[in-house]
Amino acid sequence: MTQLATINLNIKTIIEKTKKGLTLESIAEHFHMDPQEFEITMKKKFGEKKANELLDNIHKNNKKRNSPRKKNGKNPKKSSDQNSDWVIPEVKPSIIEEKPEETPKFFISELLDLIHSTESEIGILTSDIFANERKRKSCLSRRNSRKKDIEQIIEELYVIKEALKTKRERYNSLIALSDQDSKEASDFYQIIKEKSQELDKVNERLSALKKITILVLKNGQIQDENGNEIVYSKEEKDISYQMFYNEKMENLTLKEARQFQELISLIKVLKENGISYEILFDSSALEAAFANTDIL
Numbered sequence: 678m679t680q681l682a683t684i685n686l687n688i689k690t691i692i693e694k695t696k697k698g699l700t701l702e703s704i705a706e707h708f709h710m711d712p713q714e715f716e717i718t719m720k721k722k723f724g725e726k727k728a729n730e731l732l733d734n735i736h737k738n739n740k741k742r743n744s745p746r747k748k749n750g751k752n753p754k755k756s757s758d759q760n761s762d763w764v765i766p767e768v769k770p771s772i773i774e775e776k777p778e779e780t781p782k783f784f785i786s787e788l789l790d791l792i793h794s795t796e797s798e799i800g801i802l803t804s805d806i807f808a809n810e811r812k813r814k815s816c817l818s819r820r821n822s823r824k825k826d827i828e829q830i831i832e833e834l835y836v837i838k839e840a841l842k843t844k845r846e847r848y849n850s851l852i853a854l855s856d857q858d859s860k861e862a863s864d865f866y867q868i869i870k871e872k873s874q875e876l877d878k879v880n881e882r883l884s885a886l887k888k889i890t891i892l893v894l895k896n897g898q899i900q901d902e903n904g905n906e907i908v909y910s911k912e913e914k915d916i917s918y919q920m921f922y923n924e925k926m927e928n929l930t931l932k933e934a935r936q937f938q939e940l941i942s943l944i945k946v947l948k949e950n951g952i953s954y955e956i957l958f959d960s961s962a963l964e965a966a967f968a969n970t971d972i973l
Contacts, residue, residue: 685708686708686718686719686722687791687795688723688727688731688787688788688791689788689791690707691704691719691731691735692731694707695731695734695735695738698738698741698742699735699738700735700738700739700742701715701716701732701735701736701738701739704735716728716732719731719732722794723790723791723794724790727787727790886952887951887952887953888952888953888954888955889901889902889947889952889953889954889955890902890954890955890956890957891907891940891943891954891955891956891957892904892957892959893936893940893956893957893958893959893960893963893964894959895959895960897932897933897935897936898936899936899939899940899943907943909942909943909946928962928965928966929962929963929966933960933962933963933966936963937963937966937967940956940963940967941970
């Protein structure tokens with residue numbers, strides 16, 4: 678059953694169909710309902726009292742349609758013989774007395790009730806339409822308000838997107854610079870490592886340079902361990918052996934005394950420059966005199 682069928686259901690049409698002798702099933706089918714649904718709908722729409730009056734008239738049509746006709750004669754019987762044929766008795770026509778159909782009545786009060794009911798239904802529907810229209814406008818108002826909020830959020834998201842884009846570019850730039858710094862730091866580390874190895878070698882070479890062996894020979898020369906004569910400036914030689922005189926020096930020859938003076942000057946220069954030394958003497962007298970000198 679549809680809502681349209683319920684709205685079209687009216688007393689006038691029902692009365693017309695009833696006058697034409699239509700059955701309950703036919704009238705219900707006209708309104709697209711089954712008989713049971715038709716009866717329930719009538720009681721809901723027109724009230725139980727009015728609906729029962731209409732249904733009573735409709736049921737009379739059903740009774741007329743379903744009443745059996747009178748027949749004369751007896752039912753056919755079989756003969757005692759099983760092989761005999763059926764005997765069909767002669768049926769005499771009978772006259773059926775037809776009663777005049779009762780004319781349905783149409784009451785103005787019923788029409789007015791139907792009009793009032795329909796007007797009430799229209800009022801209810803109109804009220805529902807206006808109520809739903811108010812709700813629709815309220816929904817549209819909320820939607821418009823939310824659209825403004827959405828547009829605001831879209832603008833804010835655009836600003837955030839641009840800020841993120843700038844941050845991303847800055848981030849990528851910093852990553853590239855950081856990678857470059859890491860590479861340069863690695864390069865510098867390699868340089869430092871190589872320079873440190875070189876420094877160790879230079880320090881070893883310096884340590885070797887700052888340690889010499891002095892050979893004081895009897896022939897009056899002062900040489901290094903490779904047999905090279907140690908030479909230094911005249912100013913460095915300008916020192917008197919009297920400054921370091923001791924009793925052991927009395928046993929020195931003039932050559933040894935001069936050689937002693939040169940040795941003292943050489944050692945002074947070595948000390949001032951932080952050069953360590955080892956002295957080997959050919960002359961025990963010169964060695965004894967040097968051992969008692971304050972320069973040591």
